Amino acid sequence: MNDIFLKNYPLLITGVRIGEKQGDIFINEQGMIGAIGEQVKKQYAGQAEFIIDGGGAIALPGLVNTHTHAAMTLLRGYADDMVLQDWLSQKIWPLETHLTGDDVYHGTRLACLEMIRTGTTAFNDMYFFMEDAARAVAETGIRAVLCHGFIDFSNPEKREAECRATERLASHIKSLNNPRIKAAAGPHAPYTVSKEGLRWCAEFAKEQGIGIHIHVGETEKEVSDSVAQYGKRPVAVLDECGILTSRTVAAHCCWLNKPECRLFARRGVHASHNPTSNMKLATHRAMPYHWLKAAGANIALGTDGCSSNNNLDMFEAMKSASLLQKFFWNDPTLLPAPEALQMATSAGSRALGLGTGALVPGSLADIVLVSSGTACNVPLHNPVSNIVYSCSGPAVETVLCNGKVLMLEREVPFEQEILTRAQEAASALVQRAAQS
Amino acid sequence: MNDIFLKNYPLLITGVRIGEKQGDIFINEQGMIGAIGEQVKKQYAGQAEFIIDGGGAIALPGLVNTHTHAAMTLLRGYADDMVLQDWLSQKIWPLETHLTGDDVYHGTRLACLEMIRTGTTAFNDMYFFMEDAARAVAETGIRAVLCHGFIDFSNPEKREAECRATERLASHIKSLNNPRIKAAAGPHAPYTVSKEGLRWCAEFAKEQGIGIHIHVGETEKEVSDSVAQYGKRPVAVLDECGILTSRTVAAHCCWLNKPECRLFARRGVHASHNPTSNMKLATHRAMPYHWLKAAGANIALGTDGCSSNNNLDMFEAMKSASLLQKFFWNDPTLLPAPEALQMATSAGSRALGLGTGALVPGSLADIVLVSSGTACNVPLHNPVSNIVYSCSGPAVETVLCNGKVLMLEREVPFEQEILTRAQEAASALVQRAAQS
Numbered sequence: 001m002n003d004i005f006l007k008n009y010p011l012l013i014t015g016v017r018i019g020e021k022q023g024d025i026f027i028n029e030q031g032m033i034g035a036i037g038e039q040v041k042k043q044y045a046g047q048a049e050f051i052i053d054g055g056g057a058i059a060l061p062g063l064v065n066t067h068t069h070a071a072m073t074l075l076r077g078y079a080d081d082m083v084l085q086d087w088l089s090q091k092i093w094p095l096e097t098h099l100t101g102d103d104v105y106h107g108t109r110l111a112c113l114e115m116i117r118t119g120t121t122a123f124n125d126m127y128f129f130m131e132d133a134a135r136a137v138a139e140t141g142i143r144a145v146l147c148h149g150f151i152d153f154s155n156p157e158k159r160e161a162e163c164r165a166t167e168r169l170a171s172h173i174k175s176l177n178n179p180r181i182k183a184a185a186g187p188h189a190p191y192t193v194s195k196e197g198l199r200w201c202a203e204f205a206k207e208q209g210i211g212i213h214i215h216v217g218e219t220e221k222e223v224s225d226s227v228a229q230y231g232k233r234p235v236a237v238l239d240e241c242g243i244l245t246s247r248t249v250a251a252h253c254c255w256l257n258k259p260e261c262r263l264f265a266r267r268g269v270h271a272s273h274n275p276t277s278n279m280k281l282a283t284h285r286a287m288p289y290h291w292l293k294a295a296g297a298n299i300a301l302g303t304d305g306c307s308s309n310n311n312l313d314m315f316e317a318m319k320s321a322s323l324l325q326k327f328f329w330n331d332p333t334l335l336p337a338p339e340a341l342q343m344a345t346s347a348g349s350r351a352l353g354l355g356t357g358a359l360v361p362g363s364l365a366d367i368v369l370v371s372s373g374t375a376c377n378v379p380l381h382n383p384v385s386n387i388v389y390s391c392s393g394p395a396v397e398t399v400l401c402n403g404k405v406l407m408l409e410r411e412v413p414f415e416q417e418i419l420t421r422a423q424e425a426a427s428a429l430v431q432r433a434a435q436s
Numbered sequence: 437m438n439d440i441f442l443k444n445y446p447l448l449i450t451g452v453r454i455g456e457k458q459g460d461i462f463i464n465e466q467g468m469i470g471a472i473g474e475q476v477k478k479q480y481a482g483q484a485e486f487i488i489d490g491g492g493a494i495a496l497p498g499l500v501n502t503h504t505h506a507a508m509t510l511l512r513g514y515a516d517d518m519v520l521q522d523w524l525s526q527k528i529w530p531l532e533t534h535l536t537g538d539d540v541y542h543g544t545r546l547a548c549l550e551m552i553r554t555g556t557t558a559f560n561d562m563y564f565f566m567e568d569a570a571r572a573v574a575e576t577g578i579r580a581v582l583c584h585g586f587i588d589f590s591n592p593e594k595r596e597a598e599c600r601a602t603e604r605l606a607s608h609i610k611s612l613n614n615p616r617i618k619a620a621a622g623p624h625a626p627y628t629v630s631k632e633g634l635r636w637c638a639e640f641a642k643e644q645g646i647g648i649h650i651h652v653g654e655t656e657k658e659v660s661d662s663v664a665q666y667g668k669r670p671v672a673v674l675d676e677c678g679i680l681t682s683r684t685v686a687a688h689c690c691w692l693n694k695p696e697c698r699l700f701a702r703r704g705v706h707a708s709h710n711p712t713s714n715m716k717l718a719t720h721r722a723m724p725y726h727w728l729k730a731a732g733a734n735i736a737l738g739t740d741g742c743s744s745n746n747n748l749d750m751f752e753a754m755k756s757a758s759l760l761q762k763f764f765w766n767d768p769t770l771l772p773a774p775e776a777l778q779m780a781t782s783a784g785s786r787a788l789g790l791g792t793g794a795l796v797p798g799s800l801a802d803i804v805l806v807s808s809g810t811a812c813n814v815p816l817h818n819p820v821s822n823i824v825y826s827c828s829g830p831a832v833e834t835v836l837c838n839g840k841v842l843m844l845e846r847e848v849p850f851e852q853e854i855l856t857r858a859q860e861a862a863s864a865l866v867q868r869a870a871q872s
Contacts, residue, residue, distance in 0.1 A: 076814075077821035081758075081772035114811035279759035280825070282768040310825040311812055316752075322517075323715035323756075324763075332718040336517035375550035376747055378512075378855045379862030385513035389716070389746040394830035419814045426815030 004405050005413045006141050009049035010034075011403070014041050016054035016369060017383060018359055025059065027365040031403025035361055052398060052408065054369055058383050060341075061357045062121025062143075062366030062401060063314040064348025066272040067213075067251035067302025069127045069149075070136075071099075071107030073114065074426040075307040084219075084281055092307060096128075098432045103425050104129035108136035110422035111312055116142060116412055118313045118393025121366040121401040124249055124272070124302070124352055126186045126213050130169050137181055141406045143366065145352050146173065147186030147213045150201060154194040163200055170208055180402055182352075184211035187243065190234035191222050195241055202242035211247040211352065214238070217260075218252040219283055235260040244269050249351050251302060254283045258291050265295035270351035273343065275320040277304030286328035289321075289335055300348040301340075313393035318344050322388060337388040369398040440841050441849045442577050445485035446470075447839070450477050452490035452805060453819060454795055461495065463801040467839025471797055488834060488844065490805055494819050496777075497793045498557025498579075498802030498837060499750040500784025502708040503649075503687040503738025505563045505585075506572075507535075507543030509550065510862040511743040520655075520717055528743060532564075534868045539861050540565035544572035546858035547748055552578060552848055554749045554829025557802040557837040560685055560708070560738070560788055562622045562649050566605050573617055577842045579802065581788050582609065583622030583649045586637060590630040599636055606644055616838055618788075620647035623679065626670035627658050631677055638678035647683045647788065650674070653696075654688040655719055671696040680705050685787050687738060690719045694727050701731035706787035709779065711756040713740030722764035725757075725771055736784040737776075749829035754780050758824060773824040805834040 013025040018036060026044035028034035035044060045051070079091035104127065115123060122143035125133060130146045137144045148169045152159035166185055173183040185205040187193045193201070205212045217223065217234060226234040235256065238244055246268030253271045256264070264271060273287045292299050301321055303312050318340040325335040349357025356366040372380060376391040399407040406412065447463040454461070454472060462480035464470035471480060481487070515527035540563065551559060558579035561569060566582045573580045584605045588595035602621055609619040621641040623629045629637070641648045653659065653670060662670040671692065674680055682704030689707045692700070700707060709723045728735050737757055739748050754776040761771040785793025792802040808816060812827040835843040842848065 073811075074815060075817075076826055077816075077818040080818075080821050080825060081769050083768055087768075110811060110814060117811060276759065279763040280768065282762045282766050284763065284766045306826070310821065311827075313828065316828065320759075323712065326718045327715035327720065327760075330718050330720045332519055332523075332716065333517050334718075373852075373855065375509075375546060375553060375855065378546060379510060379859050380513075381511075381862065381866065382513040382516075385516050385746065389516060390512055390742070391747075392749065392752065392828035392830065394828065416809075419809065419811065423815050426817065430817065 004050050004408060006404050006406070008403055010047050011050050011052065012041065012044055012048035013052045013054050013059070013367070013369070016057050016059040017372065018059050025359070025367065027400070027403045031365055033359065033361050033363050033365050036359055056372045057369035057397060058372055058377070058387065059359060060119070060368045060370060060387065061345040061359055062368050062399065063119050063344045064300065064352060064354065064357065065115065065120050065123040065302050065312060065314055066249055066270070066300040066348050066351050067274055067304055068111065068123050068125050068312065069305030070111035070123065070125045070133060071104040071127050072305035072307045073110040074103060074107040074422065074429060076310045078307065078430070080310070095429060095433045098429055098436065099128065101129040101132040103429055105132040105136050106422045106425040108133040109140060109418045112136055112140035112142045113412060113415060113418045114312045116140065116399050116406045117396065118315060119368040119370070119396040119399060120312065120314050121368070121399060122349070122352060122354055122356065124213055131172050134173060134176060134181055138176065138178055141401055141404055143180040143354065143401055145182045145184050145211055145213070147184040149186050149188050150197060151188045151192045152194050152197040153192060159194065159197050162197065166201070166204060170210060182210065184213045186213045189215040189222070190237050191225055195237065198238065198241035198243055205247060211249065212243060212245060213249050214243060214251070216250040216253055217255040220255055220285070223255050233260070235263065239263065239267070247353070249300070252278065252283070253287045254278055254285045256288055256291070261288060261291040261297060262295045264292060265297040270298045270300055272300050272302040272351065273321050274302045274304045275324040276317060277308040279320070279324060280308055286324050289325045290329060298347050298350055299343055300351040301343040314344050315387070315391055315393045315395070318388045337385045340388045341384055365400055365403040367400045368396055370395050371397045440486050440844060442840050442842070444839055446483050447486050447488060448477065448480055448484035449488045449490050449495070449803070449805070452493050452495040453808065454495050461795070461803065463836070463839045467801055469795065469797050469799050469801050472795055492808045493805035493833060494808055494813070494823065495795060496555070496804045496806060496823065497781040497795055498804050498835065499555050499780045500736065500788060500790065500793065501551065501556050501559040501738050501748060501750055502685055502706070502736040502784050502787050503710055503740055504547070504559045504561050504748065505741030506547035506559065506561045506569060507540040507563050508741035508743045509546040510539060510543040510858065510865060512746050514743065514866070516746070531865060531869045534865055534872065535564065537565040537568040539865055541568040541572050542858045542861040544569040545576060545854045548572055548576035548578045549848060549851060549854045550748045552576065552835050552842045553832065554751060555804040555806070555832040555835060556748065556750050557804065557835060558785070558788060558790055558792065560649055567608050570609060570612060570617055574612065574614055577837055577840055579616040579790065579837055581618045581620050581647055581649070583620040585624050586622050586633060587624045587628045588630050588633040589628060595630065595633050598633065602637070602640060606646060618646065620649045622649045625651040625658070626673050627661055631673065634674065634677035634679055641683060647685065648679060648681060649685050650679060650687070652686040652689055653691040656691055656721070659691050669696070671699060675699065683789070685736070688714065688719070689723045690714055690721045692724055692727070697724060697727040697733060698731045700728065701733040706734045706736055708736050708738040708787065709757050710738045710740045711760040712753060713744045715756070715760060716744055722760050725761045726765060734783050734786055735779055736787040737779040750780050751823070751827055751829045751831070754824045773821045776824045777820055801836055801839040803836045804832055806831050807833045
């Protein structure tokens with residue numbers, strides 16, 4: 001049975017709940033959903049190399065995490081409950097200067113393991129040593145869009161280095177020729193990248209036909225600083241530099257105003273809501289979901305990195321999003337469960353241009369089975385409500401990405417090795433920082 | 437090995453992390469912690485009937501959920517994303533009129549199962565048919581304080597009936613003579629119980645030496661209605677009626693002002709913070725944790741019922757509490773992880789007068805082992821941070837209450853039967869309501 005993992009066999013998943021109905025899913029050798037519905041088992045049993053007994057589980061499209069810094073799993077719990085500036089300058093940055101490519105490899109493997117275990121099959125990542133992150137993604141079988149976090153602080157030399165790093169990553173990922181791994185340009189934020197840097201990223205992304213991943217409007221200070229520096233709010237600066245495109249994912253978006261929400265919709269920018277991180281770091285304002293929705297913008301979901309969350313559980317992110325919106329905007333009908341599930345699946349897939357996010361024939365087979373034989377799914381009045389409000393990530397029992405099995409009945413290959421090596425890397429990193 | 441469940445054997449738990457150290461825990465036949473620390477295995481191995489290999493797990497005191505309506509598990513996902521009044525009048529109340537004692541038994545069993553699986557060993561419950569709830573608590577081995585939800589809407593006849601129901605429950609629980617089950621008086625809220633009803637509850641609780649469990653300051657409307665009706669804020673009405681005592685648990689407390697926080701501290705009232713429910717129902721204000729803390733009040737934690745949460749996971753409640761406080765009061769240093777864990781353990785135990793909540797010799801052995809070999813606990817820079825911010829309830833692998841094993845390496849006896857019967861009861865309840 002070990003043989004089933006990470007292979008492109010034609011597969012049949014039987015006896016799962018798909019929306020309101022029970023049915024089966026046939027996955028072809030191309031890693032796509034070949035057929036789905038009630039009569040699929042009869043028709044396709046002969047063609048399947050393996051049959052997975054769904055046992056009444058709830059089938060969902062694989063969840064899509066549209067904003068992460070995956071390797072920051074190594075910093076999980078290293079520093080919490082601090083003011084942002086102290087936290088960065090006293091804790092996070094001093095540790096990050098000691099990071100190596102191998103650390104990023106081990107941290108990203110840990111992140112991939114955690115995401116697989118909690119039903120995420122694709123993520124949008126920004127960090128450093130991204131060729132090592134790509135190695136981890138390739139091995140663990142998950143899907144990712146990877147970018148180098150481009151920060152120039154208006155220093156031309158630094159900018160040059162960041163441009164080269166961005167080019168190198170894009171060319172490296174092209175050379176991998178892995179359908180699960182894409183590159184993006186990653187201008188960090190309007191307050192850490194010069195207009196020249198932003199313009200370069202926009203041009204480069206356009207020329208390469210790749211995405212853009214950026215932080216926008218996380219704090220109120222970002223807005224007032226931009227007005228002081230440029231005489232414009234950050235979104236206007238980004239638009240001036242060509243960053244707002246239909247290939248752009250903007251993380252956080254807490255401090256957008258109504259005209260900015262409409263501009264996002266017009267430009268086709270995808271907003272990535274990060275409710276857990278926003279609460280932990282006290283951004284004091286929730287992304288205006290209702291304005292973005294009314295404007296017709298695509299709204300996806302993310303966890304942010306593990307040092308400000310501190311996990312990568314997209315079930316928790318769905319619940320946090322729905323609850324934070326209700327609470328902050330004072331409306332218990334806002335962001336109902338079906339919309340939260342959509343943010344985490346189809347909207348996320350659309351934001352990253354993945355061709356996943358729906359259980360329909362022809363879709364890439366990124367599929368998650370959530371156990372129905374667990375207290376969080378009893379009673380089953382409303383599976384979508386249970387998924388969003390009652391269950392957490394560990395309710396996931398089986399995960400496929402691109403038609404390959406990554407987890408089967410809670411077994412993930414090499415789990416122990418991944419955990420051990422990540423723990424070792426994290427301990428060594430802290431030790432190096434302490435000795436310096 | 438099946439024999440280990442729900443028995444008072446002398447037990448030894450070896451190789452767990454207790455605070456900063458590794459050690460063992462010896463539990464004596466009286467269900468108390470006999471010894472704890474580094475040399476315990478050597479000393480007590482001979483006396484133990486069973487040895488549980490902790491395997492490096494993190495040992496915590498059992499979590500205490502100080503505000504629930506346990507049997508509402510049956511309504512999990514039945515109605516969400518609605519305005520409070522519609523939700524109650526169109527969905528919850530019409531269903532509740534069809535509830536039977538057996539439904540409450542099966543719903544409470546499901547709640548106990550869910551709590552055990554997520555590390556909760558004691559809960560403070562308010563609902564109807566509480567003798568049936570007591571049956572579920574007795575069987576599953578968990579600890580509970582049970583009250584009949586007393587609602588008279590200023591109707592003298594209804595009040596009489598509620599007084600009799602409260603007396604019956606207290607006398608029934610006395611007759612059980614079960615050290616794990618206590619009664620409380622349960623005046624529902626200042627807006628659903630007359631002053632006469634409140635006074636009766638206060639008197640009865642004092643006379644019987646039992647606790648009081650009440651909703652206070654959940655919504656802004658409760659405050660303004662009270663001012664309109666009585667010329668006083670609800671806390672003043674409760675104080676006038678003798679409800680504010682050191683045996684009182686006040687749930688929610690969103691809309692307390694500073695003088696009320698100080699009054700709570702003076703009277704010894706225990707505040708139960710219910711962050712998840714407050715966000716879902718959009719109370720629009722978070723309990724003023726910092727004012728209560730500054731005043732010296734005891735602050736505990738609760739989930740509320742499953743129809744407004746929709747689970748009973750106290751790990752999630754710890755994280756939600758910490759994050760909501762930071763976000764709403766705009767201070768990322770507020771409610772740090774160690775305080776959240778304290779709220780869920782020692783403060784909860786103190787609120788309910790349980791004699792649990794600490795891992796020290798002489799304490800009742802309510803003990804939870806959280807797996808350290810799972811992604812949410814890797815790396816282990818800071819176990820308390822991981823417990824609060826990274827893990828969810830399913831990271832719990834073993835649970836003891838009153839010295840008895842309720843879950844061992846994720847196995848709970850009778851789990852399947854509890855789930856099946858609860859699902860049947862919930863379906864039948866919805867069917868009865870639809871036919872009426």
